[in-house]
Amino acid sequence: AQSVSQHNHHVILSEAASLELGCNYSYGGTVNLFWYVQYPGQHLQLLLKYFSGDPLVKGIKGFEAEFIKSKFSFNLRKPSVQWSDTAEYFCAVNAADRGSTLGRLYFGRGTQLTVWP
Amino acid sequence: DAGITQSPRYKITETGRQVTLMCHQTWSHSYMFWYRQDLGHGLRLIYYSAAADITDKGEVPDGYVVSRSKTENFPLTLESATRSQTSVYFCASSEVWTVTAEQYFGPGTRLTVT
Numbered sequence: 020a021q022s023v024s025q026h027n028h029h030v031i032l033s034e035a036a037s038l039e040l041g042c043n044y045s046y047g048g049t050v051n052l053f054w055y056v057q058y059p060g061q062h063l064q065l066l067l068k069y070f071s072g073d074p075l076v077k078g079i080k081g082f083e084a085e086f087i088k089s090k091f092s093f094n095l096r097k098p099s100v101q102w103s104d105t106a107e108y109f110c111a112v113n114a115a116d117r118g119s120t121l122g123r124l125y126f127g128r129g130t131q132l133t134v135w136p
Numbered sequence: 137d138a139g140i141t142q143s144p145r146y147k148i149t150e151t152g153r154q155v156t157l158m159c160h161q162t163w164s165h166s167y168m169f170w171y172r173q174d175l176g177h178g179l180r181l182i183y184y185s186a187a188a189d190i191t192d193k194g195e196v197p198d199g200y201v202v203s204r205s206k207t208e209n210f211p212l213t214l215e216s217a218t219r220s221q222t223s224v225y226f227c228a229s230s231e232v233w234t235v236t237a238e239q240y241f242g243p244g245t246r247l248t249v250t
Contacts, residue, residue, distance in 0.1 A: 051236050055206050063226060063241035124239060126178035
């Protein structure tokens, strides 16, 4: 079975600090990668996604992520976090089973980011 | 409002009781999904539906029942709740279901089984 690992369970930063959240996946085939964010009391929403092309993708609110195929990684970064970035962040991989076009979305366990003002 | 809603947002129930979690979407998306989120496991797929009256099991379907009589609704029923079903439940929908499809999520229902 596919798996997605987020090694940082809880990250605490001060405002203006730089952020990098790790995400690794195990799947040898073609994958499509997502980062979702859930702000307190709100819906899970898409931050950014990678399907193909430039491995450095930019998302909303100044976030970006880099796909490194050789490392099976898709780390999320932001150069300067704000208090409003406090949320839970989920990495997800959409991978088709062999011979199928249906994507199955596999999630990491999530990383809680707390930003102190 | 357009989007995907879940009700109730919070629910406490007793072991053995039946409880139904509701999910409603206004986009007429064909595909709908139920996930549960537990510490240490991320989100795991319980059931999904490709259209009205078409449902199938996901990764962790035991103890759950779903139905989809209308495209916009996808209720999840715990027939006899157990403590292990204490979790946060997310409903999601997508227009298509391919490896590039984005899923849109509801706000979640926090269920506690005592």
